[in-house]
Amino acid sequence: xxxxxxxxxxxxxxxxxxxxxxxxxxxxxxxxxxxxxxxxxxxxxxxxxxxxxxxxxxxxxxxxxxxxxxxxxxxxxxxxxxxxxxxxxxxxxxxxxxxxxxxxxxxxxxxx
Amino acid sequence: xxxxxxxxxxxxxxxxxxxxxxxxxxxxxxxxxxxxxxxxxxxxxxxxxxxxxxxxxxxxxxxxxxxxxxxxxxxxxxxxxxxxxxxxxxxxxxxxxxxxxxxxxxxxxxxxxxx
Numbered sequence: 365x366x367x368x369x370x371x372x373x374x375x376x377x378x379x380x381x382x383x384x385x386x387x388x389x390x391x392x393x394x395x396x397x398x399x400x401x402x403x404x405x406x407x408x409x410x411x412x413x414x415x416x417x418x419x420x421x422x423x424x425x426x427x428x429x430x431x432x433x434x435x436x437x438x439x440x441x442x443x444x445x446x447x448x449x450x451x452x453x454x455x456x457x458x459x460x461x462x463x464x465x466x467x468x469x470x471x472x473x474x475x476x
Numbered sequence: 477x478x479x480x481x482x483x484x485x486x487x488x489x490x491x492x493x494x495x496x497x498x499x500x501x502x503x504x505x506x507x508x509x510x511x512x513x514x515x516x517x518x519x520x521x522x523x524x525x526x527x528x529x530x531x532x533x534x535x536x537x538x539x540x541x542x543x544x545x546x547x548x549x550x551x552x553x554x555x556x557x558x559x560x561x562x563x564x565x566x567x568x569x570x571x572x573x574x575x576x577x578x579x580x581x582x583x584x585x586x587x588x589x590x591x
Contacts, residue, residue, distance in 0.1 A: 373516070396576030407480065407566055407582030408519075415576060453519070457576040462507070462526065464580060466518040 366391040368454050368467035376473045377444055385439040385470045387428070387454035397421075397430055397437040398455040398464065408453055449474045480583035482567050487588045489561075495554040497586050499567030506572055508550040509580065510542065513564040525550055526573055557590045564588075 367390045377383060389397065396415045400408040412421035417432035426441045439452060454467040483498045499508065507526045511519040523532040525544045532540070539561075541553040554561055564587050568580040 368518070400582075402582075405584060407568070407584050408580075409582070410579045413579075459576055462524065462531070462573050462575045463521060464575065468516060468518045 366395065366456060366458055366465050368456055368465055370454055370467040370470050372470045373468070374471045374473070376475070378475050379445055380443045381474075383439070383441040383444045383448075383472070385452055385454075385472070387437045387439065387467060389435050389437065389454075389456050391456055391458050391465075393459050394432070395456040395458045397428075398457070399426065399428060399437075399439050400453040400455060400466075402451040402453065402469070404450075408451075411452075444472070444474045446474045446476050448472060480567055480569055480581050482565075482583040482586050485584065485586060487586055489554075489557045489588060489590045491558060491590055492556050495557050495561070495588060495590075497552040497565055497567075497588070499550045499552070499583055500548050501569040501581070502548060503569060503571070503581070504547060505569035505581075506547075507570045507578075508544065509568040509570075510540070510550070510552045511566040511568065512536075513566055513585070519566060522552070557588075559590050562588060562590045 369388045371386045398413045399411040402408040412423040414421040414430040419430045428439045451469045453469045457464045480501045489495045509524040510522045513519045544550045564585045566585045567583040570578040570580045
């Protein structure tokens with residue numbers, strides 16, 4: 365079945381470090397790919413999506429590029445801040461379906 | 477207002493007892509979802525309502541029930557709680573049918589502990 369794999373369970377960085385959180389997916393065709401962010405005490409929030417190969421999604425300084433060949437959608441940010449500390453979820457939605465499949469999440473901790 | 481509200485935020489239940497969780501949204505969204513989230517696991521879709529039509533996942537079909545008395549409210553009902561039901565329950569809504577062209581808005585969750 366369709367699935368999302370996030371290889372890092374936790375990432376610890378210092379402010380101004382470069383961030384990469386890896387996301388690989390398994391699905392047929394061209395699923396839509398998403399990143400959601402969950403801050404403490406809140407539910408996940410939509411960050412951005414991409415729907416086509418080589419499309420870049422971005423928001424709040426975060427970005428990811430849809431890579432069909434590598435089946436990846438890695439999240440990156442050039443310079444993280446302490447306020448970026450949160451859990452980040454990669455997700456996919458197969459074409460023409462009502463469902464979203466989430467990864468297990470990556471907890472980002474940024475130290476000042 | 478893009479708020480999805482959930483009540484209660486924390487729930488303690490006894491094994492064998494029923495549990496009822498409530499979710500509400502005022503965005504006039506057509507679809508409302510319930511997910512179960514356990515530590516180190518991905519949020520797992522339990523069921524969703526598109527308008528008045530309930531869709532339940534095959535592997536949770538008999539474990540959870542739901543009702544949507546109007547567009548704004550949706551409940552998740554467990555008839556007889558077991559220890560394995562301890563988890564965070566997330567409610568979400570989307571404007572249309574969800575999926576690849578839509579965005580889900582999540583509530584803060586209800587943490588259920590079954591003892």
